[in-house]
Amino acid sequence: MLRFALRRILQIIPTVIVVALLIFVIFSVVPGSFAASLFSDGRTNADPQLIARITAQFGLDKPLHERFFTYIWDLARFDLGTSFRTRLPVIQMINERMWASLELATAAMVFAIVIGVPLGFLAALRPGSVLDTVTMIGAVSGLSLPQFWLGLLMMLLFALHLNWLPSFGYGDGSFRNLILPAMALGVTPLALLARTTRAGVLDVMNSDFIRTAHAKGMSETAVVRRHVARNALVLIITTVGLQFGSLIGQAVVIEKLFAWPGIGSLLVDSVAIRDIPVVQGTILVIVLWFLVINTLVDLLYAAIDPRIKQE
Amino acid sequence: MRLGFNLLFGGFLTAVVILAGALAPWLAPFDPVLGANLMNAELPPDSEFWFGTDSQGRDVYSRILYGAQISLTVGIVSQVINSVIGVTLGMTAGYWGGWWDDLVNGLTNVMLAIPSLIFALAVMAVLGPGLVSLLIALGLTNWSWTCRIARSSTLSLKSQGYVLAAQSLGYSDLRIMFTQILPNMMGPILVMATLGMGSAVLSEAALSFLGLGIQPPFPSWGSMLTDAREMIQLAPWVAIFPGLAIFLSVLGFNLLGDGLRDSLDPHMRTRKA
Numbered sequence: 166m167l168r169f170a171l172r173r174i175l176q177i178i179p180t181v182i183v184v185a186l187l188i189f190v191i192f193s194v195v196p197g198s199f200a201a202s203l204f205s206d207g208r209t210n211a212d213p214q215l216i217a218r219i220t221a222q223f224g225l226d227k228p229l230h231e232r233f234f235t236y237i238w239d240l241a242r243f244d245l246g247t248s249f250r251t252r253l254p255v256i257q258m259i260n261e262r263m264w265a266s267l268e269l270a271t272a273a274m275v276f277a278i279v280i281g282v283p284l285g286f287l288a289a290l291r292p293g294s295v296l297d298t299v300t301m302i303g304a305v306s307g308l309s310l311p312q313f314w315l316g317l318l319m320m321l322l323f324a325l326h327l328n329w330l331p332s333f334g335y336g337d338g339s340f341r342n343l344i345l346p347a348m349a350l351g352v353t354p355l356a357l358l359a360r361t362t363r364a365g366v367l368d369v370m371n372s373d374f375i376r377t378a379h380a381k382g383m384s385e386t387a388v389v390r391r392h393v394a395r396n397a398l399v400l401i402i403t404t405v406g407l408q409f410g411s412l413i414g415q416a417v418v419i420e421k422l423f424a425w426p427g428i429g430s431l432l433v434d435s436v437a438i439r440d441i442p443v444v445q446g447t448i449l450v451i452v453l454w455f456l457v458i459n460t461l462v463d464l465l466y467a468a469i470d471p472r473i474k475q476e
Numbered sequence: 477m478r479l480g481f482n483l484l485f486g487g488f489l490t491a492v493v494i495l496a497g498a499l500a501p502w503l504a505p506f507d508p509v510l511g512a513n514l515m516n517a518e519l520p521p522d523s524e525f526w527f528g529t530d531s532q533g534r535d536v537y538s539r540i541l542y543g544a545q546i547s548l549t550v551g552i553v554s555q556v557i558n559s560v561i562g563v564t565l566g567m568t569a570g571y572w573g574g575w576w577d578d579l580v581n582g583l584t585n586v587m588l589a590i591p592s593l594i595f596a597l598a599v600m601a602v603l604g605p606g607l608v609s610l611l612i613a614l615g616l617t618n619w620s621w622t623c624r625i626a627r628s629s630t631l632s633l634k635s636q637g638y639v640l641a642a643q644s645l646g647y648s649d650l651r652i653m654f655t656q657i658l659p660n661m662m663g664p665i666l667v668m669a670t671l672g673m674g675s676a677v678l679s680e681a682a683l684s685f686l687g688l689g690i691q692p693p694f695p696s697w698g699s700m701l702t703d704a705r706e707m708i709q710l711a712p713w714v715a716i717f718p719g720l721a722i723f724l725s726v727l728g729f730n731l732l733g734d735g736l737r738d739s740l741d742p743h744m745r746t747r748k749a
Binding site: 180183184187188191192305306308309310311313314317318320321325410411413414415417418421422432433436437439441444448451452455456459 | 582585586589590591592593594597598599600601602674678681682685686687688698701704705708709712715716719722723726727729730731734
């Protein structure tokens with residue numbers, strides 16, 4: 166187990182380096198200089214001397230390969246560079262915003278698990294029933310719904326009409342501010358979880374060892390609890406892990422809509438003002454987050470299902 | 477007969493969106509961009525403006541019809557790009573194996589490590605907003621699953637009798653790939669592309685909503701929702717109808733994809749029942 170864990174953790178490193186290279190290359194092919202675009206407002210041209218000074222200050226006049234090695238060397242020391250706009254270290258800006266994003270993603274995931282998994286389970290136990298049909302229609306609708314639109318509608322109903330919840334913002338960090346964005350963000354993983362849980366449980370239910378369990382006279386409850394739930398868990402955990410990682414990607418839009426002070430709204434704002442170091446840094450942190458969670462999931466289900474380790 | 481339902485209803489919704497986009501110039505009562513008239517701003521739906529008007533006094537119904545053109549273009553073109561990239565890489569990797577296979581696998585894993593909306597956002601940040609950038613960004617984002625499917629299908633098809641026969645007849649590798657292997661894996665690729673259209677429409681809406689996609693005044697469903705937050709209390713129809721259009725067209729693509737998969741894969745059918 167330890168060797169497997171170590172190997173999976175070490176696998177993250179090359180992926181991160183390649184992703185860093187990819188991000189670096191993408192942002193190096195930008196036409197025109199960053200400094201010029203940073204100061205142009207579309208009407209007047211920025212002072213060329215100012216542009217030259219900024220370019221030199223951020224080391225943008227050096228050759229590409231030299232910049233890349235500086236970039237990687239800085240990364241190795243957890244230095245993500247300095248923001249073009251605020252002149253603050255990017256790592257500090259991300260650190261200030263990351264916890265709000267984590268909070269939002271976790272809340273959304275909990276919401277999705279608490280509702281999606283039981284729904285999928287119940288639907289699978291009675292395939293073809295009204296509950297099953299409604300759940301599956303709900304799930305495909307949930308997957309087709311733009312989350313930010315659902316967020317807008319909930320904002321309209323729960324915040325503006327009924328006045329139950331604040332319509333946007335982080336407030337003092339209270340739970341009430343979290344409810345609407347978390348529900349809007351959670352609807353996609355909820356739908357997906359209901360679907361995969363149902364499929365996973367159905368799959369297990371049709372397998373031979375369940376027939377054997379029934380044949381030896383085990384009660385329905387015991388079969389479900391002892392065999393079905395445990396075996397379906399692997400699939401559910403995989404889905405949760407994958408979704409949790411991509412949630413922080415999807416959160417970008419929800420954070421923007423609800424003015425949530427997370428890493429996603431930082432990314433969008435930085436893209437809009439072309440603050441490239443911040444854009445690069447946030448993307449890298451999001452990817453790292455995604456990889457760490459996936460690795461944790463791999464380790465978790467290797468612990469649940471010993472067959473996986475051997476592959 | 478739920479399988480038939482998915483295919484039929486999904487096909488119906490998709491057909492409606494295609495017709496709306498194609499016939500927009502004839503169906504739309506007003507010009508989607510130039511029809512602005514501040515005298516008519518924020519009117520609720522009535523017999524003249526079926527879905528009401530926006531803050532510029534433009535007819536929301538007409539803008540939604542024209543918006544279908546953008547959503548369809550983005551959905552279809554980006555998925556064609558994705559499929560071409562995914563199939564080319566996956567099929568050659570599976571067929572040739574060796575270092576090329578390792579390289580493609582590595583690239584696929586890296587792409588899967590980046591959430592697709594984030595990658596699209598990065599590309600948009602570099603290329604700047606607009607339709608062409610959107611097509612490139614979304615066309616480069618979602619090919620990894622297609623690539624994986626193409627690769628594994630190729631691996632299993634490679635040892636089939638007819639492929640071996642083609643090899644012993646001295647067919648070139650490319651000819652074998654395109655005439656023997658590709659036709660036999662079109663099913664799953666088509667399903668992936670259809671489902672991908674739905675997610676491309678969602679991504680386009682999200683990026684345009686953030687102000688990074690289609691720019692106003694052009695009528696994209698996502699950018700129509702951008703101002704909706706500010707005016708949602710006074711003019712909720714501005715938020716409701718474009719979102720409904722996104723929802724129904726994505727639902728159409730998703731049901732169509734599910735339906736296609738169910739009817740192309742008999743194994744799924746027995747398992748689901």
